[in-house]
Amino acid sequence: AQRVTQPEKLLSVFKGAPVELKCNYSYSGSPELFWYVQYSRQRLQLLLRHISRESIKGFTADLNKGETSFHLKKPFAQEEDSAMYYCALSVGGAQKLVFGQGTRLTINP
Amino acid sequence: GAVVSQHPSRVICKSGTSVKIECRSLDFQATTMFWYRQFPKQSLMLMATSNEGSKATYEQGVEKDKFLINHASLTLSTLTVTSAHPEDSSFYICSASDRRDTDTQYFGPGTRLTVL
Numbered sequence: 664a665q666r667v668t669q670p671e672k673l674l675s676v677f678k679g680a681p682v683e684l685k686c687n688y689s690y691s692g693s694p695e696l697f698w699y700v701q702y703s704r705q706r707l708q709l710l711l712r713h714i715s716r717e718s719i720k721g722f723t724a725d726l727n728k729g730e731t732s733f734h735l736k737k738p739f740a741q742e743e744d745s746a747m748y749y750c751a752l753s754v755g756g757a758q759k760l761v762f763g764q765g766t767r768l769t770i771n772p
Numbered sequence: 773g774a775v776v777s778q779h780p781s782r783v784i785c786k787s788g789t790s791v792k793i794e795c796r797s798l799d800f801q802a803t804t805m806f807w808y809r810q811f812p813k814q815s816l817m818l819m820a821t822s823n824e825g826s827k828a829t830y831e832q833g834v835e836k837d838k839f840l841i842n843h844a845s846l847t848l849s850t851l852t853v854t855s856a857h858p859e860d861s862s863f864y865i866c867s868a869s870d871r872r873d874t875d876t877q878y879f880g881p882g883t884r885l886t887v888l
Contacts, residue, residue: 695875706776707816707865707879714875749815758804758869760877762815 665690665754669763676740677771684735684766686724686750695753696733697760698724702746710735710748720744740770775799776868778880785856786888793851793883795866802868805849806877807841810863822849846871856887 666689676682688694698710711719713726713733724735733750750763775798785791795805804823808816820841822828828841838860840852849868853860863884867877 699879706881707867709876709878712875753875758806758874758877759818759821760806760816761818764815 665752665761667750667752667761667763669748669750669766671766672764673767673769675769675771678742679739682737682740682744682768682770684748684750684768686733686735686763688731688733688750688752690731690752690754692754694726694728694731694733696724696726697751697753698722698733698735699749699751699762700746701749707749742770742772744768745770774870774876774878776802776866776878776880778866778883780883781881782884782886784886784888787857788855790852790854791856791885793853793864793866793885795849795851795868795880797847797868797870797878800868800870800872800878801846802849803846803871803874804869805843806867806869807839807849807851808865808867810865810882812863816865819851853885856885858887861885861887 668687697712700710701707722737749765751760777796779794807819810816819834820828820830822841822843824843824846830836843849865882867879
C-alpha cells in the first residue's frame with residue numbers, strides 16, 4: 664500500500680542554519696511527489712513538485728528512488744519559513760494525494 | 773489565480789441534522805475536486821474524488837450515504853454530511869485541479885464542523 668512517512672513532527676532550527684525536512688514514501692508504481700506548505704492561518708498551498716525540478720523560496724527537493732525519499736532542503740532558513748510542511752504522493756495517475764503526517768518547522772531568530 | 777473557496781468556514785449543528793459544505797473554484801474550471809478530512813494534529817485523509825457530472829469515488833471506509841457529494845458544474849462541488857453525529861466533527865477541506873494543469877491541486881481554506 665502507498666504510504667508517506669515524515670518522521671519528524673516538530674523541527675526547530677535557528678535562522679540562517681540549513682534545514683532538511685525528511686520524507687520517505689512507499690509505492691510500487693512510478694511516484695509523483697509534492698511538498699505542500701501551510702503558513703499560520705492560511706490554506707495549504709503547493710511548494711514544489713519533483714517533476715518540475717524547480718526551487719521555490721530557496722527550497723529544493725530531490726527524488727531518490729533508491730532510498731524512496733524526497734527530502735526538502737534549504738541552505739539558509741528564514742523566519743518566514745516557519746510553517747507546517749506536508750509531503751504528498753500522487754497515486755494511480757488519478758491525482759489522488761496521500762499525505763504524510765506533516766512536520767511543523769519553527770525558525771528561531 | 774487558482775483560488776478555491778469554501779462555505780461556510782465554520783458551522784455548528786445539532787446531532788441528527790444535515791450540513792452542506794460548498795467548494796468553489798473561483799477563477800478556473802475544475803476537472804476534479806477532492807474532499808479531505810483532517811482531525812486535530814493529524815494529516816489530511818482523502819474522503820472522495822468527484823468529477824463533474826459523474827458519481828463521486830469514495831475511499832475505503834468512507835460511507836457514501838453519510839457523506840453525499842455532488843459535483844454539478846465545473847466550478848462547484850458540495851459535501852453534505854447527513855444525520856451528523858459528534859464523531860463527524862472535524863475539519864473538512866476541499867481541493868480542485870485545473871483542467872489545464874491536472875497535476876496540481878489547489879486547496880480551499882477548510883470548514884470546521886462541530887456537531888453538538
